[in-house]
Amino acid sequence: MNQLNRFGIAAAVAAAMSLVSLHAAQYGAAPAAPAARGAAQQEQNVPTPRGAGGHPDLTGMWGGGGGGGGAAKPDEKGNLTVLQRGRPCSKQQFDAGNCAPGINFERDSGVTQRMGPEVPMYKPEFWERVQYLDRNGTKEDPEFHCKPGGVPRMGPPAKIVQTPTEVILLYAQGNQFRVIPIDGRPHDPIKSQDTTWYGDAVGKWEGDTLVVDIVGFNDESWIEWPGWFHSNNMHVIEKYTRTGNTLRWEATVEDPDVLVEPYHVEGRTLRLNPNTKATLTEDLPCEERDSQHMVTHERG
């Protein structure tokens, strides 16, 4: 799949190279502006709060400070222009006037998102299936049908509540939650045979990193959006590391049924939300109404 995909988009490589900053912004891994990098370092330099047993306390609202842009104000007649840009930009980019409107943003971002340094290596007999799912994502992607992203596609949580025996992960999208026992228990023999979107998770501390071991998945979710399916024997290891007021999340996917080697999810680093009044709000229900109208194949 890896090779096929790369050959398939070879012609677009030159175009994609000019869009590296877009790609990086989407992955939250943009080479930070000096000011931003300094701020991130400051946030890492504060002491890491610790809870029971001296382990880091992951409790807090994570991320959530980004997005948006400057305020749009009505003109003298009360008319309002709400320019929804097709291209995701950071607040710093908006403020600096570096967020140009997107051109073919879905095609572009589709190409650049496939250009990540790490892609799962599928066994050759599955290359065709991955390509089919990728090309027909507007119909095949489970998220397009309002199904959960599942682990690891759902990414890091927006809020964590940690007790001495549990870590509770709360997600902004879809009012989702996960409860990770950290009391040293092994996988439950029944639950680990279940077929779910989040799987059966158990956590333990390895130094200052919380390592979450997850089995018991269904085979409906995707690892990521370019058709990266998996079997119900997928095994995911998530790592959560708090350094000062930053949280690093990453994951490794093992699926010997379909992958030739473990796939490492690049992950993200989130900042603690500085707004002490920030809270999660109810996400509204999802209703699939687009699928029947999809004509072409752009995604992004």
Place this chain on the structure above:
Amino acid sequence: MKKIFGVLVIVALSLAAKPAVAHHALQAEFDTAKRGEFTGTLTKFAMINPHVRWFFEVKKADGTTATWEITGAGPQALRQNGMTRIFQVGQTLKVTYAPARDGSNTGRVVTFTFPDGRTVTMYHEDPNNPNDL
């Protein structure tokens, strides 16, 4: 109404987070380089994911009625910008939209014109850009 309009800010929030990006297949569904227009009566405003919907009844020249479904940004973006109560069932709105590629009575909103003449313009991309296909 004026007060509510005053608190609106750029609705780009749902696009800033990577997980939400995967939801968008706007160009596969709508021709963002084209524009259509109708004036109709708002029959329902639905705050649903992944994108909010406006439903309209539109009287046609032959006296019959057509129903239209217009899509917009994610509901969270409208909530965070105080836009949840500015659309009221029964309002007559002029709607400019990017039409569906399949020719159905659906579209992606570009501009709403309210009964008092004020407009809310919600481009998705730069309408003046000739390369914006």
